Amino acid sequence: IDLSVTWLGQTMPGCLYNASGVWCREEDELEALHASAAAAVITKSATLKPRDGNPEPRYCRTPLGSINSMGLPNRGFDYYLDYARRYRYGSGKPLFLSLSGLSLDDNCAMLRRLAEEGLPAVPEVNLSCPNVPGKPQLGYDFAATAEALEAFDAAYSGLYGVKLPPYFDPAHFAAMAEILNRHPRLAFVTCINSIGNGLVVDIDSEAVVIKPKDGLGGLGGDYVLPTALANVREFFRLLPGKDVVGCGGVKSGREAFMHILAGARAVQVGTCLYHEGPGAFSRIAGELAMLMRVKGYRSLDAFRGRLRTL
C-alpha cells in the first residue's frame, strides 16, 4: 500500500500532516511532528512580531470537536524562519510556513523575507487573517482577496498556497475560483479553516466555554467534516491544475479516505491531533492503508477525486 504523495515538485512519504495552529507553535512541538509519522510539518500562522494571543480559556474540546479563539498566539515570523533555516529537508518531509500577517504589508514583508532566504519551505498564507476592522475576514472579501493575491505574486516568486475559510454558497465558490485561477504560482489551496464564530454553551454553568469574543470561536472536528468535504470537492473541480489539501474533521482513516475521494492531494489533522498527539498520524495512516487494502486500492492516485455522484 503506497500512501506517498507527489506534488510541489517533491514526493512526501505519506499523505497526513498537521493543520496549522495545532501542535506547531513551539520548536519542540515541530520536532515532535517531524519525528512522528506525519508526512510534512506546517508551523503556527506567523505574524511579523510575536503575539501572546487572547486571554484563556480560548480553546475548548466538546463531544463533537472543538471551539477556539486563540487570537494568533505565535513566536513571530523570525522564530519560524530560523526554524526553517535549520530544518532537515533531506528527510523528504516538506516544511510549510503558515503566514497570517495583520495587514497586507505584513504578509508581503514576510513573503519577501522568505523569498530572500531561498529555503525549500513553502508558504501557506492564511486568508482568515484579519482584514480592516469592521470588514469580514480577508477570505470573505473577494476584492481584498484579489488585491492580496496580486501583491503576493509580486512579493514571492516561488510556489505558494493559501488556507481558505469554508464557503457555503455556489456563487462564493465560483467567485473565489475565478480569482484563484488568475495565479499560476498559487499551487494549492487548503480547505478548510475552522467554521467561524460558532457558540458552544455549557448548560450547567449556563455560560459560554471560551473567554474571548463573548464565547464566539472557530469550530473544528466532527462539526465541520461535511463542509470541509464540500469545499475540497468544489475547489478540486473549480481549480484545474492546482492541488487541494483537505482539512477538517479527520480523526480516522475513514475521513482521510473521504477527503482524498473528494479530491484532496494530502490531508491535515487538527482537533484530533490536539487531543491525541502526533501518534495520531501512524494510527490514521494504518487505518487508511487497511481501508485501501480492503477496497483493492494500492495508491492514493487509484481513487483520488473519484467520488461518485448518483
Ligand SMILES: CC(C)(C)CCc1c(C(=O)O)[nH]c(=O)[nH]c1=O
Ligand atoms: C482567526 C485568526 C486569529 C484571525 C487567525 C488565526 C486562527 C486561529 C486563532 O489563532 O485564533 N484559529 C483558527 O481556528 N484559525 C485561524 O486561522
